Amino acid sequence: MSVLALTNIGKLLTGDIQNPVSKFNTIVVKDGKIAKVGNGDILKNFKVEKTVDAAGMTVSPGFIDSHVHTVLGDYTPRQKTQDYLIGAVHGGVTTFISAGECHTPGRPKDPAGTKALAILAHKSFDNLRSTGLKVHGGVLILEKGLVEADFAEMAKEGVWLVGEVGLGSVKKPEDAKPMVEWAKKYGMKVAMHTGGTSIPGSSTVTADDVIAVQPTVVSHINGGPTAVAPKEIEKLINTTDLTLEIVQCGNPKIAQLVVNKLNEKGALNRLIFGNDSPSGTGIIPLGVLRTMSYVASMCGIPAEKVVAMATGNTAKTYGLNTGLIEEGKDADLVIMDAPMGSIASDAMGALEAGDLPGVAMVIVDGEIIVTKSRNTPPSTRKYTVK
Template identity: 65%
Template sequence: MSKLGIKNIGILVTGDVKAPISKATTIIVEDGKILKIGEEKLLEEFKCDKVIDAKGSTVAPGFIDSHVHPVLGDFTPRQNTLGFINGSMHGGVTTMISAGECHTPGRPKDATGTKALAVLAHKSSKNARPGGVKLHGGALILEKGLVEKDFEELAKEGVWLVGEIGLGSVKDPEEAAPMVKWARKNGFKVMMHTGGTSIPGSSTITAQDVINTDPDVVSHINGGPTAIAPEEVNKIIENTKMALELVQCGNYKIMKHTVNAVKEKDQLERIIVGNDSPSGSGIIPLGVLRTLSYVASETNASAAEAICFATGNTAKAYGLNVGFIEEGKEADFVIMDAPMGSIGKNSLEALEAGDVPGVSMVIIDGEVMFTKSKNTPPATHGAVIC
């Protein structure tokens, strides 16, 4: 069984927002899963096939982009984009969650067609990892005519996501709420578009609409790009326990308000991070990192907490075995440091200064995907394979 060791870790971010920093300096990986976490003497106990020297830089769980709109593989016709998933990996993203394949040309809007699209996208993403990233595709777009049996049939085919409600013909809580119950009964996780319209075909959804529909995830609570008012955000925070998604392609003022309001209530575990790309706002390969930089530098959350928003919080919201540096979890990591020239002495200080860290390595299932990001600034200290 193959083993990988990572040593000389300067800062280890756990993914647990309640305890975001570990004193451990060494990680042992076996067959794609985290085997042990501790001190460098572990390398004497476990003979590794490959050892990575982190050179005192930060090791964090690979980022999870909770909101993407793919079509098939690494292609979407939105902005005529090919390779956006690979580009995001160079920004530290190792897992992506589809919020619906809404940009599919000629997207079917009948019950049979929307089911077929979800099955196709789910199985395609399961069979092939675009750019190496774990894409969870095939998020069912709710259309009129769907019945409870449809959710049962989809679950048997492995489909487990409902794309953000509001993208399809089902928009009102009276129609959506029964479908949400059918979906949840069959093991689905449900997202809901929130706020103003973002592109033609989407619709404005209020806080009360969200409460009445009862999804698992409040998609882009900071709008896409038109956000709901601060009092509407407060209403969702105070009256639900839903995961609250921040997106890069949204309203920054509401992003700041949301983080600070949740921090005040000691509920930071509710916040997750997505890009909402490809979108009308364009393609932003560093979208997750840029969101973390904004949150760390402009809100009351620390950089370590912000990283947990895009890792462990999202993993918990969707029931994934990633997002934490814990024994038994899938070995997905981003190794990063302050970018050259930053006033920050490490990646966390750089984020809190408003900088984007330099990513020197991304690892997925214990496999090194690259040894220098093509999209971030160069790291002051880059990890190397010994």
């Protein structure tokens, strides 16, 4: 049984937006799970095989990208790019949630074909975990003709996500609502396209449409790229308790409005972050980190809470065993620091200054995947491993 210890942590972030900073400085990982969180004295209870001295840097749960459009493997035909997912891992993302494999060339749009694609992608990404990519792919895109038995069949095969409602032929709330109810009956989580059209075949979705359908997540409320109108934003915030997602590829002015309105209501637990990539905007490997920096620096939200939006909030929304520094959770962790040359003294100060932290190490399921980010600036301090 492998045991990894992280010691000398300067600031330990929990991922819990209600209690974002831990008083402890040591984590013990055993067989890919967080076994114990405490101070240095906890090490005597374990036979530690490898120790990472964090040198006073910040440790947080791995970030979760709540909105990617995968196809199969680490390649996107949308932007003809290889290794874009691993590029995001170098930005601290340890979990990806597909919003639908809509960029699949020749994507089937009949009931049998849309089911087959979802099952194939789900099982394919499950088999890809050994590379360090934790991708929840295989997402059903709703097409006309699907019946309840189809949802039961897919749930049996492990499919548990429904892609953005509106990407397929099912666009009207009266058509989507019964399918969403079937999906929820079989334990599935549902995302719903919101705002203006993003790609040919998608449709404009209003607040009333969302309220009628009741998805799990209101996708890219700040636009993908065309945003929901401000009055529609306020309606969704004030009349529902739905989870709202802002994305890197969206409208920054509306993103700020969403953050401010949720903050006024004391409801920042409803906010999650996605990249919405690959898209027409392109591929931004540090998209989640950039959104975190934007919210911390331009919206005045403490960086520790912003980290929780990118970790624990998303994990709780989707029922994932990650995103929180708690015993029994998957050991998906990021070590980060102020980047060299920053005015800040640590990673959280960097985010609040509008900088991107230097990602020093990324751990997925207890395995060290990144030893030095290829995309962020280098960290000010250096960890040691023994």
